[in-house]
Amino acid sequence: MKIAIVGTGYVGLVTGTCFAELGLDVTCIDINEERIDQLGKGIIPIYENGLEELVKRNVNAGRLHFSTSLADSLNDVTVVFIAVGTPPDEDGSADLRSVIQVARTIGQHIDKYHLVVTKSTVPVGTSFKVRSTIEGELNKRQIEVDFDVASNPEFLKEGNAIPDFMSPDRVVVGVESEKAKAIMTRLYKPILLNKFRVIFMDIPSAEMTKYAANSMLATRISFMNDVANLCEIVGANVNMVREGIGSDMRIGRKFLYPGIGYGGSCFPKDIKALIRTAEENNYEMRVLKAVDDVNEDQKRILFDKFKEHFKGAIENKVVAIWGLSFKPETDDMREAPSLTLIDLLLESNCKLRVFDPAAMEECKRRIGDKVYYARDPYDAALDADALFLLTEWKEFRLPSWGVLEKSMTNPVVFDGRNIYDKKELTELGFVYHCIGK
Numbered sequence: 001m002k003i004a005i006v007g008t009g010y011v012g013l014v015t016g017t018c019f020a021e022l023g024l025d026v027t028c029i030d031i032n033e034e035r036i037d038q039l040g041k042g043i044i045p046i047y048e049n050g051l052e053e054l055v056k057r058n059v060n061a062g063r064l065h066f067s068t069s070l071a072d073s074l075n076d077v078t079v080v081f082i083a084v085g086t087p088p089d090e091d092g093s094a095d096l097r098s099v100i101q102v103a104r105t106i107g108q109h110i111d112k113y114h115l116v117v118t119k120s121t122v123p124v125g126t127s128f129k130v131r132s133t134i135e136g137e138l139n140k141r142q143i144e145v146d147f148d149v150a151s152n153p154e155f156l157k158e159g160n161a162i163p164d165f166m167s168p169d170r171v172v173v174g175v176e177s178e179k180a181k182a183i184m185t186r187l188y189k190p191i192l193l194n195k196f197r198v199i200f201m202d203i204p205s206a207e208m209t210k211y212a213a214n215s216m217l218a219t220r221i222s223f224m225n226d227v228a229n230l231c232e233i234v235g236a237n238v239n240m241v242r243e244g245i246g247s248d249m250r251i252g253r254k255f256l257y258p259g260i261g262y263g264g265s266c267f268p269k270d271i272k273a274l275i276r277t278a279e280e281n282n283y284e285m286r287v288l289k290a291v292d293d294v295n296e297d298q299k300r301i302l303f304d305k306f307k308e309h310f311k312g313a314i315e316n317k318v319v320a321i322w323g324l325s326f327k328p329e330t331d332d333m334r335e336a337p338s339l340t341l342i343d344l345l346l347e348s349n350c351k352l353r354v355f356d357p358a359a360m361e362e363c364k365r366r367i368g369d370k371v372y373y374a375r376d377p378y379d380a381a382l383d384a385d386a387l388f389l390l391t392e393w394k395e396f397r398l399p400s401w402g403v404l405e406k407s408m409t410n411p412v413v414f415d416g417r418n419i420y421d422k423k424e425l426t427e428l429g430f431v432y433h434c435i436g437k
């Protein structure tokens with residue numbers, strides 16, 4: 001079967017490449033000409049573990065193609081996945097312009113049956129808007145073409161996207177016709193054969209499932225950050241509390257780590273979009289509003305600790321920052337807590353020396369030369385008055401504290417991910433600050 005994937009970002013490129021790996025003939029389409037040009041030369045525009053090899057292998061096998069023209073690719077394929085971005089609008093709702101633009105192009109060019117699957121994260125009702133947009137364009141052309149819409153929200157985790165596709169916890173598919181169900185069953189057959197779950201449901205429920213899943217995960221994070229902040233005040237240790245509650249099977253251990261707030265391309269925008277969907281329907285998502293509030297405050301928690309440590313005298317302090325991406329194993333800095341902290345530190349006239357194993361280029365693209373881009377973690381810490389650990393990349397876990405203690409002006413560590421041992425650092429002469437202990 002031949003399919004097209006529109007949008008070659010984290011979701012589209014991974015989905016297209018993995019479907020090609022499973023044997024389908026896939027055309028990945030993007031309006032970003034530079035991106036398609038680079039992909040054609042084997043240059044992968046994003047950092048995602050294992051993706052480069054997989055793209056090359058499938059291009060060489062003739063199963064994976066790239067194009068800037070959806071119109072040209074359409075009548076060659078049966079299924080079109082929409083995987084374009086849905087960034088937040090000014091009021092927090094999901095901006096659906098790209099999704100609708102793709103639907104319009106589909107309606108303007110199809111001449112035979114297509115299944116149009118929305119993979120982008122979109123509010124309930126969007127797949128039906130996709131359907132009416134296509135119908136509108138077909139009406140303009142005064143022709144009738146049979147087509148179906150479906151919803152297949154994406155749950156991949158950046159950094160682990162390929163294993164997440166190949167061995168998913170579940171695949172959620174919303175359909176409204178037996179034909180669409182049969183096609184989606186065929187596409188996901190290799191996954192079904194391996195006994196992974198493909199859950200079929202109606203389209204609105206599939207769209208809602210994506211938002212509800214991210215909202216639940218974000219709620220756990222904000223809940224733990226709230227608990228951590230109270231732990232500090234009352235003299236409890238959040239790490240022990242986490243162990244204590246995580247061992248309850250009903251609660252589980254995952255997503256209970258306190259830190260500097262969630263970021264990334266999904267949680268912040270999806271939580272705001274669900275709050276907005278509720279408002280549009282005269283309902284208030286009270287829990288999610290609190291989740292969002294706690295997260296905004298948490299992003300500045302290390303800055304407040306830093307200010308308190310230096311009794312407000314932070315001007316001209318040299319600050320080393322380890323980790324810029326919103327989480328390890330990705331170069332993605334969308335809504336990264338590091339950006340909030342960098343802003344706060346620069347506003348206070350601090351001098352920043354930053355290092356990240358993957359996101360240096362992305363950081364340069366976003367903030368230019370306002371900070372010094374270090375060669376390695378030790379270069380970042382040179383003459384620093386404070387070291388901030390923001391992203392828990394593996395290579396930051398066991399640094400040579402002896403070297404750091406000698407090269408820093410002030411051996412003070414602000415650990416935003418609770419990965420270091422206070423006793424060890426204190427014995428080595430550091431002052432150590434973390435979250436919730």
Ligand SMILES: NC(=O)c1ccc[n+]([C@@H]2O[C@H](COP(=O)([O-])OP(=O)(O)OC[C@H]3O[C@@H](n4cnc5c(N)ncnc54)[C@H](O)[C@@H]3O)[C@@H](O)[C@H]2O)c1
Pocket residue numbers: 006007008009010011012029030031032035083084085086098099101102119120121122154155156157158265266
């Ligand atoms: N990144 C994730 O971890 C993740 C996980 C699950 C779901 N999602 C959702 O998937 C969707 C895509 O996310 P992403 O992170 O891959 O986005 P992205 O910004 O990395 O990529 C989107 C791509 O779509 C292209 N595009 C935009 N309009 C287009 C058009 N009209 N025609 C063709 N291409 C177009 C852009 O040029 C870009 O390359 C979003 O709705 C997002 O919320 C993302």
